[in-house]
Amino acid sequence: xxxxxxxxxxxxxxxxxxxxxxxxLQEAADSTVPLLExxxxxxxxxxxxxxxxxxxxxxxRRMTLMGExxxxxxxxxxVKNLLQDITKRVIELQNESLRILTEVESKLEEQNIFIVNxxxxxxxxxxFVKEFFLHNVSPDLVTxxxxxxxxxxxxxxxxxxxxxxxxxxxxxxxxxxxxxxRKAVSPVRYAIIEIPNIINRFVELPxxxxxxxxxxVDDIIRYNLDSIFNIIDYTxxxxxxxKITRDAELxxxxxxxxxxxxxxxxxxxxxxxxxxxxxxxxSEMEDETLKFLLExxxxxxxxxxxxxxxxxxxxxxxxxPNMGRTDLVYPKLVPVGVPDLSLEDxxxxxxxxxxxxxxxxxxxxSYLVKFLREAALDPQVLSIKITLYRLAKNSQIISSxxxxxxxxxxxxxxxxxxxxxxxxxxxxxxxxxxxxxxxxIFGVKGxxxxxxxxxxxxxxxxxxxxxGFISTGNFNESTSKIYTDVTLFTSHNQIMKDVSxxxxxxxxxxxxxxxxxxxxxxxxxxxxxxxxIDREINNAKQGLPxxxxxxxxxxxxxxxxDKLYDAxxxxxxxxxxxxxxxxxxxxxxxxSENIEAISIVDRFLEHSRVYIFGxxxxxxxxxxxxxxxxxxxxxxxxxxxxxxxxxxxQELIDTFDIGWKGNYKTRIQSGDLANKxxxxxxxxVFHSQKEMYKYYQNKLK
Numbered sequence: 001x002x003x004x005x006x007x008x009x010x011x012x013x014x015x016x017x018x019x020x021x022x023x024x025l026q027e028a029a030d031s032t033v034p035l036l037e038x039x040x041x042x043x044x045x046x047x048x049x050x051x052x053x054x055x056x057x058x059x060x061r062r063m064t065l066m067g068e069x070x071x072x073x074x075x076x077x078x079v080k081n082l083l084q085d086i087t088k089r090v091i092e093l094q095n096e097s098l099r100i101l102t103e104v105e106s107k108l109e110e111q112n113i114f115i116v117n118x119x120x121x122x123x124x125x126x127x128f129v130k131e132f133f134l135h136n137v138s139p140d141l142v143t144x145x146x147x148x149x150x151x152x153x154x155x156x157x158x159x160x161x162x163x164x165x166x167x168x169x170x171x172x173x174x175x176x177x178x179x180x181x182r183k184a185v186s187p188v189r190y191a192i193i194e195i196p197n198i199i200n201r202f203v204e205l206p207x208x209x210x211x212x213x214x215x216x217v218d219d220i221i222r223y224n225l226d227s228i229f230n231i232i233d234y235t236x237x238x239x240x241x242x243k244i245t246r247d248a249e250l251x252x253x254x255x256x257x258x259x260x261x262x263x264x265x266x267x268x269x270x271x272x273x274x275x276x277x278x279x280x281x282x283s284e285m286e287d288e289t290l291k292f293l294l295e296x297x298x299x300x301x302x303x304x305x306x307x308x309x310x311x312x313x314x315x316x317x318x319x320x321p322n323m324g325r326t327d328l329v330y331p332k333l334v335p336v337g338v339p340d341l342s343l344e345d346x347x348x349x350x351x352x353x354x355x356x357x358x359x360x361x362x363x364x365x366s367y368l369v370k371f372l373r374e375a376a377l378d379p380q381v382l383s384i385k386i387t388l389y390r391l392a393k394n395s396q397i398i399s400s401x402x403x404x405x406x407x408x409x410x411x412x413x414x415x416x417x418x419x420x421x422x423x424x425x426x427x428x429x430x431x432x433x434x435x436x437x438x439x440x441i442f443g444v445k446g447x448x449x450x451x452x453x454x455x456x457x458x459x460x461x462x463x464x465x466x467x468g469f470i471s472t473g474n475f476n477e478s479t480s481k482i483y484t485d486v487t488l489f490t491s492h493n494q495i496m497k498d499v500s501x502x503x504x505x506x507x508x509x510x511x512x513x514x515x516x517x518x519x520x521x522x523x524x525x526x527x528x529x530x531x532x533i534d535r536e537i538n539n540a541k542q543g544l545p546x547x548x549x550x551x552x553x554x555x556x557x558x559x560x561x562d563k564l565y566d567a568x569x570x571x572x573x574x575x576x577x578x579x580x581x582x583x584x585x586x587x588x589x590x591x592s593e594n595i596e597a598i599s600i601v602d603r604f605l606e607h608s609r610v611y612i613f614g615x616x617x618x619x620x621x622x623x624x625x626x627x628x629x630x631x632x633x634x635x636x637x638x639x640x641x642x643x644x645x646x647x648x649x650q651e652l653i654d655t656f657d658i659g660w661k662g663n664y665k666t667r668i669q670s671g672d673l674a675n676k677x678x679x680x681x682x683x684x685v686f687h688s689q690k691e692m693y694k695y696y697q698n699k700l701k
Contacts, residue, residue: 008565008591010583011671012075013556014056014082018089019673020580021048023601025093026667026675029100035111036320036328037603038104042097043317049090050245050315053278054157057086058247061277061304074558075583091306098309111328112211118223125205125213126223132203133224137217140196143228147189152296155192157246157274160313162193162221165289166234189234190292193221195241201316204323212323218311240282242293243312246274276304283307330603335364336696347371347489348378348458348467355645356489359655360473361604362696365480368469368487369396375456375467376404382464383410385503386454391429392478398429405437414441414506416449444509444637447522451639452487452625455499466496470641472608472623483607484692486623488641488648492517495641502639521638525626526560528640532613532620533563533572539616540571547573547614549656553607554581554627561628568594577659578669579606581629585671597669598678600662602689610652611640621649658695662688 027033028041060083063071069080077085105115121129144153145166155161166189195201195218203220205213218241221228225236276299281290299305322329337343341356347370350356358367375381384404391397404411415430417423434440443449452471457464473485490496494517501513502520512523519528533548540546548567555561555576561584568574568591576582576597586595600606609624626638643649663678664687670676 008562009585009588009671010075010558010561011585011673012073012077012082013554013581013583014052014060014086015077015089015673016556016581016583017052017056018086018093019675020599020601021045021052022093023599023667023675024048025097025100027601027665028097028104034328034330035104035107036322036325037330038100039317039320042101042104043315043320045093045097046313047315047318049093050157053245054247057083058275058277060086061275062247087304087306094306094308097314101314111325113214113323113325114211115214115216116205116219117215118219121205121213121215121223122208125215128206129215129220129223130227133220133227136199137196137220138224138228140198141221141228142194142196143191144193145189145191145232146296147186153192155244155297156194157244159197160195160218160241160243162195162218162239163242163285163289163293164191164193164225164229164236165238165286166191166229166232167237169233169235188288190289191229191236193228193239195221195313200319200321201313202320204321214321214323216311238286238289240285240289241310241312242279242281244276244280244297245278247277278304278306280306280308280312282310282312284310333361333693335361335366336693336700338363338367339699341367341489343367343370347374348456351467351489351491352465355492355648357648357651358487358489359608359651359692359696360480360485360487361482362484362693365477367489368475369400369477371456371469371489372397372400372454373403375458376400376407376409378458380458380460381409381456382459383412383457384454385412385456385500386414386475387449387451387506388413388415388426388429388475389450389452390474390476390479391425392476393425395429396477397475398433401433401438402436410439411437412439412441412503412507414443414449414503417442441503441506444506447635447637448631449506449637450625450632451502451520451637453499453502453639455496455503465491466493466500467491468496468499470495470499470623470639472610472625482603483605484689486608486610486652488623488643492644499639502637506637517642519622519624519640521626521632521636522634525638525640526633529560529611529628530563532611533567535615536572536613537567537570539614540567544616545614546571546616547575549575549612549660550628551577551606551608551610551656551659552624552627553579553609554629556581556583557628557630557633558583560633564595565591568592575656575660576669577606577656582669584669586669588671598660598662599667599669600659600665600688601667602665604689606659610656612653612656619649619653621652623652654695655692658691659688661686662691665689 024041024045028038060079063079071079168187199217201217202214203217205215222239225239229236276297279299338356338358341350343366375384401411401413413433415426417426430440452473455466455468457466469487469489471485471487473483498515498518501515505513519525536546536548555578564574564584572594574595578597579599582597586592586597611622611624613620621643622640624640626632626640632638663680664685666678667675668678
């Protein structure tokens with residue numbers, strides 16, 4: 001165990017994150033998961049890994065390049081050792097993912113679904129592949145003869161590439177050797193083909209009776225190599241796939257004449273030139289070809305060079321076609337309604353009387369859209385203010401805001417242009433909203449705005465009344481179907497007044513407001529949660545009931561972990577449901593013996609943040625946009641909201657109980673990162689996500 005310069009011991013956040021991604025891979029390996037969903041978990045695993053290298057690995061790598069290889073991190077890890085450990089672990093996980101993929105493909109064959117390559121297709125399929133290539137692939141193909149270039153082309157990390165070894169035709173070699181051709185001709189050349197990502201990677205071939213066949217675009221290209229290179233005197237001998245991952249950190253232009261939007265846009269474009277942090281290649285590639293590539297692609301650390309299988313960019317498996325086989329995917333979950341909250345009546349008038357909570361995807365996201373559409377049309381509504389972080393491709397939220405402007409409402413939207421990998425999409429939406437008259441806020445210098453808040457101002461009896469919602473998740477129709485999140489609808493005067501102050505801070509951020517109810521980062525969240533934890537510590541010392549129950553995505557802030565360790569040492573019982581990173585080590589005598597921690601990785605991504613503090617059996621319950629990470633506590637604008645409605649408070653306690661009781665898809669968070677499942681040898685299987693859906697179905701009854 002590494003020794004930290006702080007008071008206690010911790011798990012390195014990068015290692016803990018890799019452990020989380022291993023849990024995703026466990027879902028791909030789980031025989032109880034429908035086959036096509038197992039493929040998609042492989043895609044999620046791969047996509048997660050890509051982002052990890054682009055962000056986290058890249059950050060550690062920069063330390064190495066800056067001469068900080070021997071720097072000791074807060075967790076106690078040495079930078080250079082951590083890089084080596086990460087690479088070793090990634091190779092192990094990649095190999096495991098290939099093994100699982102092979103197993104799933106074999107199981108699919110038992111279901112008469114065959115994933116074939118270019119050498120396994122029959123005559124009828126060969127004709128189809130030639131025609132498909134000619135009309136669908138060839139027009140979008142980018143092919144570069146590398147040997148003809150003075151400079152190696154820039155490779156993009158969102159693409160896969162086929163590196164083709166070309167051999168000079170034998171007859172031309174003979175002419176060259178006999179002196180009939182005076183000009184020296186190299187017998188070996190290399191070309192690179194960019195695999196188009198505007199075409200679905202998986203192409204369904206003509207079926208054979210009940211048998212269905214899928215071929216990858218990569219293999220369609222391989223099959224047609226001769227037609228690609230038939231205009232030169234070289235024959236394609238081999239084609240192997242490579243992919244690179246680049247540092248995704250944005251470097252901002254300091255030109256004062258450029259707008260923030262221009263700087264973000266320029267930074268996104270410059271990201272294409274980021275340093276290579278990972279190079280993955282087909283391990284069957286010839287040494288000569290690999291040597292050629294390594295000499296021409298600037299890779300500064302050998303740890304970044306990773307051998308792989310025949311196919312990369314396995315994130316594309318997230319889009320693997322269903323082929324009509326609904327029996328091989330999760331059964332459809334139809335969101336249920338919220339008791340006593342009608343979509344057919346005025347949401348605003350119903351929220352006027354009491355608070356409501358929506359728990360997606362078990363309950364419908366339509367309540368949020370209906371609220372905004374109603375506000376857009378209501379003659380008494382004066383303004384709508386909302387924060388936007390990640391948006392759906394065709395966002396109904398944006399449509400509602402534009403509709404409100406057209407109806408004469410003042411609409412203010414804070415859109416986070418630095419939402420990683422969503423920058424280009426958010427720039428598009430910001431320009432669209434601006435052109436329609438929405439007033440935009442681009443946040444606070446040095447702080448990302450991660451809050452999930454909305455406030456509507458309505459004129460009632462000559463006074464302004466506020467309504468709104470506060471959420472743990474993005475206002476995104478697409479992710480609401482697969483992310484679990486809670487959203488509070490309220491007209492609580494003081495809470496909504498605090499929400500309005502957050503927007504005032506976003507617009508005039510040199511003024512730091514005081515909030516009576518909300519915990520707002522970067523100024524008050526840490527202190528607010530410290531105070532709540534200290535109250536439990538004091539209760540425990542006085543022999544009063546004391547407990548803390550926290551559900552979040554990640555726990556990595558070392559000072560916050562120290563606070564939880566202190567609470568454990570004081571006798572406070574602590575239960576943690578943490579899907580992702582957990583740098584806290586539970587169950588260590590003298591440090592954390594009163595702390596238990598689990599992780600749920602299942603069909604839906606556990607995204608809601610719910611914080612419960614015992615308060616001498618009068619629980620204080622919060623929902624939040626913030627995890628217990630340093631960036632959320634100190635470097636972003638986040639909002640944590642207390643729940644005052646007793647029914648909703650009990651509902652959140654119930655849902656935590658359901659998650660905690662789970663023994664299916666539930667792993668134990670531990671210092672050895674073993675990802676052991678909870679023991680179900682005794683008692684019945686308790687599938688928390690299924691039980692959650694039943695809970696909300698029963699509430700309607």
